[in-house]
Amino acid sequence: MEKLRNLIVFFIRHFPRFVTRTELVKLIYLFEYQQVQIRGRQYSEVSFVRDKYGPFSPSILEEAEFLCSTGVISCTRHDIDSDCILYEYVISDSSRAAQYDLPEWEKRTALALVDATSRLSLKQIKELAYSTPPMDEILAEEAELGYTVLPRRINMEKGKTPKKFTRGELAAAKCRLDASPDRGSDEEYFAALLETYREFEDLRRRATECLLQN
Template identity: 35%
Template structure:
């Protein structure tokens, strides 16, 4: 059963950081598996992207940039460390196949009531991300993050220039076609986008439809999961 964090307004300079810690707590408390550092980063990035598409702003002040392994923001690691120090999560590390350290994160203690409240809208999107990525493999989580328009645009540009564009800040407002190398290609992409928008409405309506579908079929999915669990016992 998913842990629900009720909404409570915060009006202090550290609000964004607290919202991030609330989001991390929600992901780790409700995940059916321990999450690695890269997975956590991609969960938060994917959440912020979809939250922006739904509500026209991010939940936090995070600015993700193009790192060697995709979207990255060092503040996420600071928040993880904070939760570890408070005893809310446990972080373990092992040496992986390539001789590098691999980190695993596990929820171990319920935070003090009211300490890390997650707004209702944020919980809605976080639940969507957890449901979408919860059963994905490591590669699946990476691919999901890489498929978002902000990353897809950079990947296309990197393909054209022949090198990674490290440090580029990702534009969370991107919803249209990825980077095109010629004016004609750009114009064609705009025409395609307009045609798509006429068919499906605005991008915000489109993402709203996806998330509404998620709600509409939540009970059906739950019954199917229970039935499958009973069959496997």
């Protein structure tokens, strides 16, 4: 589970605020969903099921607990009320955390995801996860059946056909995302990130609409 540990530490390190347990699970789900849609495969070996809280993986919590036990990260529990307990993760040892890194492609797409979600609330991030095609399919089937079957494996390959991009769109994506000088100019990379932003902007819009209706 080394790759999963890399993801856990990366998101905790780079998110501009603390990361809750729920957010961490949903961020890794969204990241792996994007990896499958863009590259045709996941980065890590983590698998997800649909439970009563949406996309979930016990492996993420297990590996986060391991990282806590080794002092790389720490987890603080907050009892909000009798029905709500919040767990938040922070980095405990920066030098050791730096050893858990991602390959260049995965690092770039993970940073794009951080940028796309860092200003969202916990509820909006959950709505993003619920709005992905794999969850859409499950929710539609549950609505047709009239009941929910839990847990249920999530098919990460459900999604959209990759789009073709114009040279202008690729240039715009490069200007928007080129925050570091060593990112290069790989056309496939910028096309993938452009698609990432398009999809997450659409999902954010849908999440906001859902919140306004509540």
